Every structure is written in structure tokens, then in C-alpha cells.
Amino acid sequence: MRRATIGTWLNYATSIGFQVLFASRFGTSHAATAFVIVFSAAISMSGLLISTVQSVAVPRLVAPDGRLLPRTLRFLGVVTALAGLLSLSTALLAEPAAAVLAKLASIDQAQTSELVRWGAVALFAQFLAGELAAVSLSIGDRLIPTVAPTIPSIVAGAALLVQQSAGVVTALQWIAIGSVLQVTMLAILLSRRVRFGSALTPPLTSAALMMLGAYVLLTSI
Numbered sequence: 001m002r003r004a005t006i007g008t009w010l011n012y013a014t015s016i017g018f019q020v021l022f023a024s025r026f027g028t029s030h031a032a033t034a035f036v037i038v039f040s041a042a043i044s045m046s047g048l049l050i051s052t053v054q055s056v057a058v059p060r061l062v063a064p065d066g067r068l069l070p071r072t073l074r075f076l077g078v079v080t081a082l083a084g085l086l087s088l089s090t091a092l093l094a095e096p097a098a099a100v101l102a103k104l105a106s107i108d109q110a111q112t113s114e115l116v117r118w119g120a121v122a123l124f125a126q127f128l129a130g131e132l133a134a135v136s137l138s139i140g141d142r143l144i145p146t147v148a149p150t151i152p153s154i155v156a157g158a159a160l161l162v163q164q165s166a167g168v169v170t171a172l173q174w175i176a177i178g179s180v181l182q183v184t185m186l187a188i189l190l191s192r193r194v195r196f197g198s199a200l201t202p203p204l205t206s207a208a209l210m211m212l213g214a215y216v217l218l219t220s221i
Contacts, residue, residue, distance in 0.1 A: 007146025014153040021157050026168060034107040034115055035168040039175070042090075042119040043126065049083050050130035061138045068135070076131060087124035091117050111169060118172040122152075125179035132186035139193060148186055152178030 026032035053076065061072045090097070098113035133145035155178030160166055 007143050007150075010147055011149045011153075014150040014157070018153040018157045021160055022171060025160060025166075030105075030107045031111060031168045033105055034101070034112045035172060037101060037105060037107075038112065038115040038119040039122070039172060042123040045086060045090075046083070046123045046126040046130065049079055049086075049127050050134070053079055053131050054134050058134050058138050061135065066139065068139075076135075080128070080131065083124055083127040087120045087127075090123065091120035094120070111167075114169045115172055118169065118176050121176040122172065122179055125176060125183055126152075129179060129182045129186060132183065132190055136186060136190055136193075141189075141193070144186065144189055148182045151182040151185070152176075154178065155181065 022032070022035075026035070057072050057075055057079075061068060063069055094113045094116040097116050098109045101107060101112050101116075102109035129148065133148060136145045152175045156171055156174040159174040160171060163170060
């Protein structure tokens with residue numbers, strides 16, 4: 001519990017540090033507005049899917065002997081495919097999405113289009129990171145899943161400090177790269193601990209649809 005608490009506070013500290021650095025660099029400019037819109041949308045969409053995984057899959061993921069259950073893993077595969085499709089669709093629709101945002105928020109369309117594309121990468125990487133963290137927590141890991149989210153903020157913050165001329169697109173690029181590093185670290189550590197079982201679990205479809213619908217409703221309010 002103490003290790004998890006330390007990891008959580010480190011995550012908060014690095015997130016605040018990046019936000020302070022970002023605000024000092026870009027202030028309330030139109031570029032900063034575009035970044036906040038795209039990044040918030042990406043995090044919200046990935047968070048929606050991660051919440052579904054945590055609520056539906058995690059309670060049914062581990063057998064009494066500590067092995068991961070195949071049916072639940074297949075469900076995780078389906079949700080991962082959905083996240084990938086959502087990210088791909090976002091990237092492909094970057095131009096029209098940027099055009100709409102540019103009109104609504106008076107921001108640069110070309111820059112926003114680049115942000116949307118990198119936001120799609122961050123969306124998928126953050127979903128994978130959240131999914132792997134949920135699996136790690138379910139098998140008893142506490143420190144790594146809470147420390148790993150510090151990586152994107154640290155990487156992006158360091159990039160802004162080193163690259164004085166870096167813009168908001170560069171900041172989001174490094175967040176996406178940091179998210180990929182986060183996924184890589186979690187995957188490597190998790191691969192050393194997981195065991196697979198064959199026990200049956202109750203069907204997940206109805207529960208998944210209900211939880212996903214509830215989260216979509218809450219997000220839209």
C-alpha cells in the first residue's frame with residue numbers, strides 16, 4: 001500500500017510539473033488551446049475504455065490459483081481492437097476534425113490536424129498502458145502500475161526543457177512517445193509474471209455493454 005501511494009504521488013507531481021512547464025512556455029495562446037482540446041479528448045476516450053476494462057474484466061480476470069482466464073483475455077483483445085479502431089479513425093479524420101475545431105475555437109487548422117494525429121497515437125498508447133496496468137494490479141503488483149504513468153510527463157517535460165523552440169505539436173509527440181515507453185515497460189514486467197489458466201468465466205458481453213453505455217452517458221453529461 002505504501003509503495004502504491006508513493007507511485008501515485010509521483011504521478012501527481014510529474015503531471016503538475018509538466019503542466020506548469022507547459023503553461024510557462026505556451027500560456028493561454030491559441031496553440032495551447034488546441035493542445036488542451038486534443039489532449040483532453042484523447043485522454044477522455046482512452047479513459048472511457050480503460051474504465052470499462054477495470055469494471056468488467058478485472059473482477060473476472062484472475063482464477064483462484066492466480067492464472068489469467070482465457071475468456072476474459074479474449075474480451076480484453078476485443079476492447080483493444082476497439083481502441084485501435086477508434087485511434088485509427090481519429091487519425092484518418094484528422095483533417096475534417098481540425099477544420100471543425102478551427103472554426104469553433106479560432107485555432108490554426110494545420111497545427112490542429114497534426115495534434116489530432118498525434119493525439120490518436122497517444123489515445124491508443126494510453127489505453128494499452130491502462131489495460132496493462134489493470135492486469136498488473138489484478139495479479140498483485142502495486143508499485144509499477146502507479147509509477148509507470150509518470151513516464152509521459154517526464155519525457156515530454158524533458159523535451160520541452162531541452163528543445164527551447166519546441167511547439168505544442170512537439171510536446172504531444174513526446175507525450176505519445178513517452179506513452180509508448182510506458183507500455184513497453186509494463187509489457188516487459190508483466191510478461192515475467194503472468195500465468196494462463198483454462199477455467200471458465202461468466203459471459204462478459206452484457207456487463208460490458210452496460211458499463212460502456214454508462215460511461216458514455218456520464219462522459220456526455
